Amino acid sequence: GSFWTNYVNFNVDVLNPTFDIITAREHPNRNEVWAGSFYGASRFLHTADEHFYSDNSAILSKENDPSFQIVSDIDFDKSGRVWMTNLGSQNPLVVLDNDGTWYGFDPANAPLFVTRMVIDNADNVWMATTNDGLWVYTKGNILSSTSDDPQALHFTAANSELQSNTINDLAIDRNGALWVGTGQGVVAIDCPSSVFSSSFSCTQPRRIIVTLGDYSEYLFNTEVVQAIAVDGGNRKWVGTTNGATLISSNGEEEILQLTTENSPLPSNTIFDIGILGRTGDVFFATDIGLASFIGDASQGADEHTNVEVYPNPVEANYNGPISVIGLVSDAYVKVMDSKGRLVYQAQALGGKFVWDGLRQDDTAIHPGVYYIISVSPNGEESIVATMAIKG
Structure with a gap:
Protein backbone atom coordinates (compact mmCIF):
# COMPACT_ATOMS: atom_id res chain seq x y z
CA GLY A 1 0.00 0.00 0.00
CA ILE A 294 -4.80 5.45 -12.24
CA GLY A 295 -3.01 6.14 -15.52
CA ASP A 296 -2.23 3.49 -18.12
CA ALA A 297 1.25 4.80 -19.02
CA SER A 298 4.38 4.99 -16.86
CA GLN A 299 8.01 5.94 -17.23
CA GLY A 300 9.98 3.25 -19.04
CA ALA A 301 13.63 2.30 -18.72
CA ASP A 302 16.47 0.89 -20.80
CA GLU A 303 16.05 -2.48 -19.10
CA HIS A 304 13.37 -4.25 -17.08
CA THR A 305 13.36 -2.97 -13.50
CA ASN A 306 11.49 -4.72 -10.65
CA VAL A 307 8.67 -5.85 -12.91
CA GLU A 308 5.36 -6.11 -11.05
CA VAL A 309 1.95 -7.46 -12.03
CA TYR A 310 -1.11 -6.30 -10.13
CA PRO A 311 -3.46 -7.65 -9.08
CA ASN A 312 -1.69 -11.01 -8.86
CA PRO A 313 -3.20 -13.49 -8.34
CA VAL A 314 -6.37 -12.35 -10.09
CA GLU A 315 -9.53 -13.36 -8.26
CA ALA A 316 -12.21 -15.23 -10.21
CA ASN A 317 -14.76 -12.43 -9.90
CA TYR A 318 -12.34 -9.62 -10.83
CA ASN A 319 -13.16 -7.79 -14.06
CA GLY A 320 -10.90 -4.73 -13.90
CA PRO A 321 -7.59 -3.95 -15.61
CA ILE A 322 -4.42 -5.98 -15.01
CA SER A 323 -1.27 -3.86 -15.02
CA VAL A 324 2.40 -4.67 -15.54
CA ILE A 325 4.96 -2.01 -14.57
CA GLY A 326 8.76 -1.80 -14.68
CA LEU A 327 9.06 -2.67 -18.38
CA VAL A 328 11.53 -1.50 -20.99
CA SER A 329 10.23 1.65 -22.70
CA ASP A 330 7.57 0.92 -25.32
CA ALA A 331 8.09 -2.85 -25.14
CA TYR A 332 5.88 -5.14 -27.17
CA VAL A 333 4.17 -7.42 -24.65
CA LYS A 334 2.76 -10.90 -25.13
CA VAL A 335 0.59 -12.86 -22.70
CA MET A 336 1.11 -16.62 -23.11
CA ASP A 337 -0.68 -19.51 -21.42
CA SER A 338 1.09 -22.44 -19.75
CA LYS A 339 1.18 -24.33 -23.07
CA GLY A 340 2.93 -21.48 -24.87
CA ARG A 341 -0.12 -20.28 -26.79
CA LEU A 342 -0.55 -16.58 -27.45
CA VAL A 343 -3.48 -15.10 -25.54
CA TYR A 344 -3.02 -11.36 -26.04
CA GLN A 345 -0.42 -8.91 -27.32
CA ALA A 346 -0.05 -5.13 -27.40
CA GLN A 347 2.56 -2.43 -26.95
CA ALA A 348 3.30 -0.92 -23.56
CA LEU A 349 2.80 2.79 -23.00
CA GLY A 350 6.22 3.77 -21.72
CA GLY A 351 6.99 1.20 -19.03
CA LYS A 352 3.41 0.09 -18.33
CA PHE A 353 1.22 -2.54 -19.99
CA VAL A 354 -2.49 -2.67 -19.18
CA TRP A 355 -4.61 -5.70 -20.12
CA ASP A 356 -8.35 -6.22 -19.73
CA GLY A 357 -7.89 -9.94 -18.98
CA LEU A 358 -9.51 -11.11 -22.23
CA ARG A 359 -8.17 -12.82 -25.32
CA GLN A 360 -7.37 -10.84 -28.43
CA ASP A 361 -10.88 -11.63 -29.73
CA ASP A 362 -12.44 -10.39 -26.44
CA THR A 363 -13.39 -13.88 -25.23
CA ALA A 364 -12.77 -15.00 -21.65
CA ILE A 365 -9.61 -16.85 -20.64
CA HIS A 366 -9.40 -19.96 -18.47
CA PRO A 367 -8.02 -20.08 -14.93
CA GLY A 368 -4.34 -20.96 -14.76
CA VAL A 369 -0.81 -19.60 -14.92
CA TYR A 370 0.11 -17.06 -17.58
CA TYR A 371 3.47 -15.68 -18.64
CA ILE A 372 4.21 -12.04 -19.46
CA ILE A 373 6.79 -11.88 -22.24
CA SER A 374 8.38 -8.58 -23.13
CA VAL A 375 10.00 -7.88 -26.48
CA SER A 376 12.28 -4.86 -26.23
CA PRO A 377 12.65 -2.42 -29.16
CA ASN A 378 15.89 -4.19 -30.16
CA GLY A 379 14.00 -7.49 -30.54
CA GLU A 380 15.22 -9.19 -27.37
CA GLU A 381 12.48 -11.37 -25.87
CA SER A 382 12.27 -12.49 -22.25
CA ILE A 383 9.76 -13.74 -19.70
CA VAL A 384 9.53 -10.93 -17.18
CA ALA A 385 6.66 -12.06 -14.95
CA THR A 386 4.12 -14.78 -14.26
CA MET A 387 0.58 -14.37 -13.05
CA ALA A 388 -2.21 -16.61 -11.83
CA ILE A 389 -5.89 -16.43 -12.76
CA LYS A 390 -8.04 -18.10 -10.10
CA GLY A 391 -10.99 -20.29 -11.02
Whole structure:
Protein backbone atom coordinates (compact mmCIF):
# COMPACT_ATOMS: atom_id res chain seq x y z
CA GLY A 1 0.00 0.00 0.00
CA SER A 2 0.86 3.68 -0.11
CA PHE A 3 1.24 6.14 2.73
CA TRP A 4 1.66 9.88 3.05
CA THR A 5 4.32 11.74 5.00
CA ASN A 6 3.89 15.42 5.81
CA TYR A 7 6.98 17.62 5.68
CA VAL A 8 6.16 20.89 7.41
CA ASN A 9 7.98 23.56 9.39
CA PHE A 10 7.34 21.92 12.77
CA ASN A 11 8.84 18.52 11.84
CA VAL A 12 11.57 19.60 9.40
CA ASP A 13 13.84 22.22 10.95
CA VAL A 14 15.12 23.56 7.65
CA LEU A 15 11.56 24.47 6.63
CA ASN A 16 11.12 26.69 9.70
CA PRO A 17 11.80 29.99 7.88
CA THR A 18 9.53 29.12 4.95
CA PHE A 19 5.89 29.85 4.39
CA ASP A 20 3.61 29.10 1.46
CA ILE A 21 5.75 26.52 -0.35
CA ILE A 22 5.24 27.06 -4.08
CA THR A 23 7.19 24.22 -5.63
CA ALA A 24 9.01 21.04 -4.61
CA ARG A 25 11.42 19.04 -6.75
CA GLU A 26 13.39 15.85 -6.16
CA HIS A 27 16.97 15.97 -7.45
CA PRO A 28 17.37 13.34 -10.20
CA ASN A 29 20.91 12.33 -9.20
CA ARG A 30 21.20 13.00 -5.48
CA ASN A 31 19.21 12.10 -2.38
CA GLU A 32 17.75 15.54 -1.76
CA VAL A 33 14.51 17.44 -2.20
CA TRP A 34 14.26 21.16 -2.91
CA ALA A 35 11.34 23.38 -1.94
CA GLY A 36 10.80 26.93 -3.18
CA SER A 37 8.73 29.33 -1.12
CA PHE A 38 7.88 32.98 -0.58
CA TYR A 39 11.02 33.19 1.56
CA GLY A 40 13.84 31.46 -0.26
CA ALA A 41 14.55 27.78 -0.93
CA SER A 42 15.18 24.78 1.31
CA ARG A 43 17.17 21.61 0.70
CA PHE A 44 16.06 18.71 2.88
CA LEU A 45 16.12 14.90 3.16
CA HIS A 46 19.85 15.43 2.66
CA THR A 47 22.93 14.96 4.81
CA ALA A 48 23.33 18.76 4.91
CA ASP A 49 19.83 20.27 5.11
CA GLU A 50 19.94 24.02 4.62
CA HIS A 51 17.70 27.01 3.98
CA PHE A 52 18.88 29.53 1.38
CA TYR A 53 17.90 33.19 1.17
CA SER A 54 19.55 36.54 0.45
CA ASP A 55 22.15 36.25 3.23
CA ASN A 56 23.69 32.98 2.01
CA SER A 57 22.84 32.72 -1.70
CA ALA A 58 22.15 34.68 -4.88
CA ILE A 59 18.42 34.75 -4.08
CA LEU A 60 17.22 38.36 -3.79
CA SER A 61 14.18 40.12 -2.42
CA LYS A 62 11.30 41.08 -4.65
CA GLU A 63 11.66 44.59 -6.03
CA ASN A 64 9.86 47.14 -3.82
CA ASP A 65 8.86 44.43 -1.33
CA PRO A 66 11.87 43.13 0.67
CA SER A 67 9.68 40.92 2.87
CA PHE A 68 9.43 38.41 0.00
CA GLN A 69 12.26 36.37 -1.53
CA ILE A 70 10.20 34.26 -3.90
CA VAL A 71 11.55 31.05 -5.43
CA SER A 72 8.75 30.14 -7.82
CA ASP A 73 10.25 27.09 -9.54
CA ILE A 74 13.26 24.76 -9.51
CA ASP A 75 14.88 22.50 -12.10
CA PHE A 76 18.20 20.71 -12.66
CA ASP A 77 20.58 20.68 -15.61
CA LYS A 78 22.45 17.65 -16.95
CA SER A 79 25.42 18.23 -14.64
CA GLY A 80 23.17 18.33 -11.56
CA ARG A 81 23.28 22.08 -10.91
CA VAL A 82 20.18 23.51 -9.22
CA TRP A 83 18.46 26.34 -11.11
CA MET A 84 15.75 28.51 -9.58
CA THR A 85 13.49 31.32 -10.68
CA ASN A 86 13.54 34.27 -8.27
CA LEU A 87 10.25 36.00 -9.07
CA GLY A 88 10.23 39.79 -9.27
CA SER A 89 13.86 40.30 -8.24
CA GLN A 90 16.91 41.73 -10.00
CA ASN A 91 18.12 38.11 -10.32
CA PRO A 92 15.12 36.42 -11.96
CA LEU A 93 17.30 33.34 -12.49
CA VAL A 94 19.78 31.88 -9.98
CA VAL A 95 21.85 28.71 -9.92
CA LEU A 96 23.70 26.70 -7.29
CA ASP A 97 26.78 25.11 -8.85
CA ASN A 98 27.94 21.66 -7.80
CA ASP A 99 30.86 23.20 -5.88
CA GLY A 100 28.45 25.19 -3.68
CA THR A 101 28.88 28.53 -5.47
CA TRP A 102 25.82 30.65 -6.26
CA TYR A 103 25.32 32.82 -9.34
CA GLY A 104 22.51 35.17 -10.31
CA PHE A 105 21.43 36.24 -13.79
CA ASP A 106 19.24 38.96 -15.23
CA PRO A 107 18.39 37.79 -18.78
CA ALA A 108 15.94 40.63 -19.47
CA ASN A 109 17.89 43.41 -17.72
CA ALA A 110 14.79 43.93 -15.61
CA PRO A 111 12.86 42.08 -12.90
CA LEU A 112 10.82 39.28 -14.45
CA PHE A 113 7.75 37.75 -12.88
CA VAL A 114 8.81 34.20 -13.70
CA THR A 115 6.38 31.59 -12.40
CA ARG A 116 7.61 28.41 -14.08
CA MET A 117 10.79 27.11 -15.66
CA VAL A 118 12.03 24.02 -17.45
CA ILE A 119 15.46 23.02 -18.76
CA ASP A 120 15.58 21.36 -22.17
CA ASN A 121 17.92 18.65 -23.46
CA ALA A 122 20.58 21.24 -24.37
CA ASP A 123 20.43 22.87 -20.91
CA ASN A 124 18.61 25.93 -22.23
CA VAL A 125 16.49 27.46 -19.46
CA TRP A 126 12.92 28.31 -20.51
CA MET A 127 10.99 30.72 -18.30
CA ALA A 128 7.26 31.40 -18.14
CA THR A 129 6.11 34.83 -17.01
CA THR A 130 2.81 36.19 -15.78
CA ASN A 131 2.42 38.80 -18.52
CA ASP A 132 5.68 39.07 -20.48
CA GLY A 133 5.60 35.96 -22.65
CA LEU A 134 8.22 33.23 -22.85
CA TRP A 135 11.95 33.74 -22.25
CA VAL A 136 14.85 31.37 -22.92
CA TYR A 137 18.38 31.74 -21.61
CA THR A 138 21.54 29.71 -22.03
CA LYS A 139 24.91 29.96 -20.36
CA GLY A 140 28.19 30.31 -22.18
CA ASN A 141 31.21 28.18 -21.36
CA ILE A 142 32.02 30.03 -18.12
CA LEU A 143 29.29 29.92 -15.47
CA SER A 144 30.89 32.69 -13.41
CA SER A 145 30.94 35.15 -16.32
CA THR A 146 28.22 36.50 -18.59
CA SER A 147 30.68 37.79 -21.19
CA ASP A 148 30.19 34.81 -23.52
CA ASP A 149 26.46 34.33 -22.90
CA PRO A 150 24.18 34.59 -25.95
CA GLN A 151 21.45 37.19 -25.62
CA ALA A 152 18.28 35.74 -24.11
CA LEU A 153 15.43 35.18 -26.57
CA HIS A 154 11.93 36.47 -25.98
CA PHE A 155 8.71 35.12 -27.52
CA THR A 156 5.49 37.10 -27.23
CA ALA A 157 2.07 37.33 -28.85
CA ALA A 158 3.51 40.10 -31.03
CA ASN A 159 6.42 38.14 -32.54
CA SER A 160 5.24 34.51 -32.52
CA GLU A 161 2.18 32.26 -32.61
CA LEU A 162 1.62 32.76 -28.89
CA GLN A 163 -1.92 34.05 -28.43
CA SER A 164 -1.31 35.27 -24.89
CA ASN A 165 1.65 36.68 -22.98
CA THR A 166 0.47 34.88 -19.85
CA ILE A 167 2.46 31.65 -19.70
CA ASN A 168 1.17 29.26 -17.04
CA ASP A 169 3.14 26.05 -17.48
CA LEU A 170 5.96 24.37 -19.41
CA ALA A 171 6.79 20.72 -20.08
CA ILE A 172 9.45 18.88 -22.10
CA ASP A 173 8.17 15.68 -23.71
CA ARG A 174 9.98 12.42 -24.51
CA ASN A 175 10.94 13.70 -27.95
CA GLY A 176 12.50 16.83 -26.48
CA ALA A 177 9.68 19.14 -27.62
CA LEU A 178 8.53 21.99 -25.38
CA TRP A 179 4.81 22.31 -24.60
CA VAL A 180 3.58 25.67 -23.41
CA GLY A 181 0.30 26.29 -21.58
CA THR A 182 -0.92 29.87 -21.89
CA GLY A 183 -3.83 32.09 -20.99
CA GLN A 184 -5.21 31.29 -24.42
CA GLY A 185 -4.47 27.75 -25.55
CA VAL A 186 -1.36 25.63 -26.10
CA VAL A 187 1.67 25.99 -28.34
CA ALA A 188 4.54 23.58 -28.96
CA ILE A 189 8.18 24.18 -29.89
CA ASP A 190 9.38 21.03 -31.64
CA CYS A 191 13.15 21.48 -31.27
CA PRO A 192 13.80 23.88 -28.39
CA SER A 193 17.33 22.52 -27.93
CA SER A 194 18.32 24.22 -31.21
CA VAL A 195 16.82 27.61 -30.42
CA PHE A 196 20.23 29.33 -30.11
CA SER A 197 21.81 27.59 -33.09
CA SER A 198 19.05 27.60 -35.70
CA SER A 199 16.32 29.84 -37.05
CA PHE A 200 14.32 26.91 -38.42
CA SER A 201 10.58 26.98 -37.84
CA CYS A 202 10.86 24.06 -35.41
CA THR A 203 12.44 26.44 -32.87
CA GLN A 204 9.40 28.73 -32.94
CA PRO A 205 6.10 28.40 -31.03
CA ARG A 206 3.54 26.50 -33.11
CA ARG A 207 -0.21 26.29 -32.62
CA ILE A 208 -1.66 22.81 -33.07
CA ILE A 209 -4.67 22.20 -35.29
CA VAL A 210 -7.18 19.54 -34.27
CA THR A 211 -10.02 18.19 -36.39
CA LEU A 212 -13.43 17.99 -34.77
CA GLY A 213 -15.92 16.35 -37.10
CA ASP A 214 -16.26 18.49 -40.20
CA TYR A 215 -14.27 21.45 -38.96
CA SER A 216 -10.86 22.23 -37.48
CA GLU A 217 -9.70 24.53 -34.71
CA TYR A 218 -6.61 25.22 -32.64
CA LEU A 219 -5.86 23.00 -29.65
CA PHE A 220 -7.63 24.41 -26.57
CA ASN A 221 -8.08 27.53 -28.70
CA THR A 222 -9.17 30.22 -26.19
CA GLU A 223 -9.09 28.11 -23.00
CA VAL A 224 -6.93 29.05 -20.03
CA VAL A 225 -4.35 26.24 -19.86
CA GLN A 226 -2.88 26.14 -16.36
CA ALA A 227 -0.99 22.82 -16.27
CA ILE A 228 0.70 20.36 -18.63
CA ALA A 229 2.29 17.00 -17.73
CA VAL A 230 3.79 14.33 -20.00
CA ASP A 231 3.06 10.66 -19.26
CA GLY A 232 5.22 7.62 -20.02
CA GLY A 233 3.57 7.18 -23.41
CA ASN A 234 4.49 10.77 -24.36
CA ARG A 235 0.84 11.79 -24.18
CA LYS A 236 -0.06 15.07 -22.51
CA TRP A 237 -2.36 15.72 -19.59
CA VAL A 238 -3.64 19.28 -19.86
CA GLY A 239 -5.34 21.09 -16.99
CA THR A 240 -7.64 24.04 -17.66
CA THR A 241 -10.46 25.83 -15.88
CA ASN A 242 -12.78 23.25 -17.50
CA GLY A 243 -11.20 20.06 -16.14
CA ALA A 244 -8.35 17.80 -17.25
CA THR A 245 -7.86 16.35 -20.73
CA LEU A 246 -5.53 13.60 -21.96
CA ILE A 247 -4.36 14.20 -25.53
CA SER A 248 -2.24 12.13 -27.92
CA SER A 249 1.52 12.57 -28.19
CA ASN A 250 1.18 15.04 -31.09
CA GLY A 251 -1.80 16.81 -29.51
CA GLU A 252 -4.12 16.15 -32.44
CA GLU A 253 -6.42 13.65 -30.69
CA GLU A 254 -8.41 13.87 -27.47
CA ILE A 255 -8.21 10.57 -25.58
CA LEU A 256 -10.03 11.33 -22.33
CA GLN A 257 -11.61 14.27 -20.57
CA LEU A 258 -12.22 14.40 -16.82
CA THR A 259 -14.60 16.86 -15.17
CA THR A 260 -16.60 17.04 -11.96
CA GLU A 261 -19.50 15.50 -13.87
CA ASN A 262 -17.79 12.25 -14.90
CA SER A 263 -15.06 11.78 -12.27
CA PRO A 264 -14.22 12.41 -8.59
CA LEU A 265 -12.47 15.69 -9.46
CA PRO A 266 -13.49 18.12 -6.69
CA SER A 267 -13.29 21.08 -9.09
CA ASN A 268 -12.79 21.77 -12.79
CA THR A 269 -10.12 24.37 -12.00
CA ILE A 270 -6.84 22.48 -12.38
CA PHE A 271 -3.78 24.31 -11.04
CA ASP A 272 -1.15 21.58 -11.41
CA ILE A 273 -0.69 17.98 -12.59
CA GLY A 274 1.90 15.48 -11.38
CA ILE A 275 2.58 11.93 -12.54
CA LEU A 276 4.33 9.18 -10.55
CA GLY A 277 6.96 7.86 -12.92
CA ARG A 278 6.94 4.17 -11.98
CA THR A 279 3.19 3.57 -11.68
CA GLY A 280 1.79 6.27 -13.97
CA ASP A 281 -0.67 7.47 -11.32
CA VAL A 282 -1.81 11.02 -12.13
CA PHE A 283 -2.48 13.66 -9.46
CA PHE A 284 -4.57 16.76 -10.08
CA ALA A 285 -4.24 19.81 -7.81
CA THR A 286 -7.42 21.87 -7.93
CA ASP A 287 -8.55 25.02 -6.17
CA ILE A 288 -10.39 22.95 -3.54
CA GLY A 289 -8.37 19.76 -3.18
CA LEU A 290 -6.36 16.92 -4.69
CA ALA A 291 -7.57 14.00 -6.82
CA SER A 292 -5.77 11.04 -8.38
CA PHE A 293 -6.31 8.86 -11.43
CA ILE A 294 -4.80 5.45 -12.24
CA GLY A 295 -3.01 6.14 -15.52
CA ASP A 296 -2.23 3.49 -18.12
CA ALA A 297 1.25 4.80 -19.02
CA SER A 298 4.38 4.99 -16.86
CA GLN A 299 8.01 5.94 -17.23
CA GLY A 300 9.98 3.25 -19.04
CA ALA A 301 13.63 2.30 -18.72
CA ASP A 302 16.47 0.89 -20.80
CA GLU A 303 16.05 -2.48 -19.10
CA HIS A 304 13.37 -4.25 -17.08
CA THR A 305 13.36 -2.97 -13.50
CA ASN A 306 11.49 -4.72 -10.65
CA VAL A 307 8.67 -5.85 -12.91
CA GLU A 308 5.36 -6.11 -11.05
CA VAL A 309 1.95 -7.46 -12.03
CA TYR A 310 -1.11 -6.30 -10.13
CA PRO A 311 -3.46 -7.65 -9.08
CA ASN A 312 -1.69 -11.01 -8.86
CA PRO A 313 -3.20 -13.49 -8.34
CA VAL A 314 -6.37 -12.35 -10.09
CA GLU A 315 -9.53 -13.36 -8.26
CA ALA A 316 -12.21 -15.23 -10.21
CA ASN A 317 -14.76 -12.43 -9.90
CA TYR A 318 -12.34 -9.62 -10.83
CA ASN A 319 -13.16 -7.79 -14.06
CA GLY A 320 -10.90 -4.73 -13.90
CA PRO A 321 -7.59 -3.95 -15.61
CA ILE A 322 -4.42 -5.98 -15.01
CA SER A 323 -1.27 -3.86 -15.02
CA VAL A 324 2.40 -4.67 -15.54
CA ILE A 325 4.96 -2.01 -14.57
CA GLY A 326 8.76 -1.80 -14.68
CA LEU A 327 9.06 -2.67 -18.38
CA VAL A 328 11.53 -1.50 -20.99
CA SER A 329 10.23 1.65 -22.70
CA ASP A 330 7.57 0.92 -25.32
CA ALA A 331 8.09 -2.85 -25.14
CA TYR A 332 5.88 -5.14 -27.17
CA VAL A 333 4.17 -7.42 -24.65
CA LYS A 334 2.76 -10.90 -25.13
CA VAL A 335 0.59 -12.86 -22.70
CA MET A 336 1.11 -16.62 -23.11
CA ASP A 337 -0.68 -19.51 -21.42
CA SER A 338 1.09 -22.44 -19.75
CA LYS A 339 1.18 -24.33 -23.07
CA GLY A 340 2.93 -21.48 -24.87
CA ARG A 341 -0.12 -20.28 -26.79
CA LEU A 342 -0.55 -16.58 -27.45
CA VAL A 343 -3.48 -15.10 -25.54
CA TYR A 344 -3.02 -11.36 -26.04
CA GLN A 345 -0.42 -8.91 -27.32
CA ALA A 346 -0.05 -5.13 -27.40
CA GLN A 347 2.56 -2.43 -26.95
CA ALA A 348 3.30 -0.92 -23.56
CA LEU A 349 2.80 2.79 -23.00
CA GLY A 350 6.22 3.77 -21.72
CA GLY A 351 6.99 1.20 -19.03
CA LYS A 352 3.41 0.09 -18.33
CA PHE A 353 1.22 -2.54 -19.99
CA VAL A 354 -2.49 -2.67 -19.18
CA TRP A 355 -4.61 -5.70 -20.12
CA ASP A 356 -8.35 -6.22 -19.73
CA GLY A 357 -7.89 -9.94 -18.98
CA LEU A 358 -9.51 -11.11 -22.23
CA ARG A 359 -8.17 -12.82 -25.32
CA GLN A 360 -7.37 -10.84 -28.43
CA ASP A 361 -10.88 -11.63 -29.73
CA ASP A 362 -12.44 -10.39 -26.44
CA THR A 363 -13.39 -13.88 -25.23
CA ALA A 364 -12.77 -15.00 -21.65
CA ILE A 365 -9.61 -16.85 -20.64
CA HIS A 366 -9.40 -19.96 -18.47
CA PRO A 367 -8.02 -20.08 -14.93
CA GLY A 368 -4.34 -20.96 -14.76
CA VAL A 369 -0.81 -19.60 -14.92
CA TYR A 370 0.11 -17.06 -17.58
CA TYR A 371 3.47 -15.68 -18.64
CA ILE A 372 4.21 -12.04 -19.46
CA ILE A 373 6.79 -11.88 -22.24
CA SER A 374 8.38 -8.58 -23.13
CA VAL A 375 10.00 -7.88 -26.48
CA SER A 376 12.28 -4.86 -26.23
CA PRO A 377 12.65 -2.42 -29.16
CA ASN A 378 15.89 -4.19 -30.16
CA GLY A 379 14.00 -7.49 -30.54
CA GLU A 380 15.22 -9.19 -27.37
CA GLU A 381 12.48 -11.37 -25.87
CA SER A 382 12.27 -12.49 -22.25
CA ILE A 383 9.76 -13.74 -19.70
CA VAL A 384 9.53 -10.93 -17.18
CA ALA A 385 6.66 -12.06 -14.95
CA THR A 386 4.12 -14.78 -14.26
CA MET A 387 0.58 -14.37 -13.05
CA ALA A 388 -2.21 -16.61 -11.83
CA ILE A 389 -5.89 -16.43 -12.76
CA LYS A 390 -8.04 -18.10 -10.10
CA GLY A 391 -10.99 -20.29 -11.02
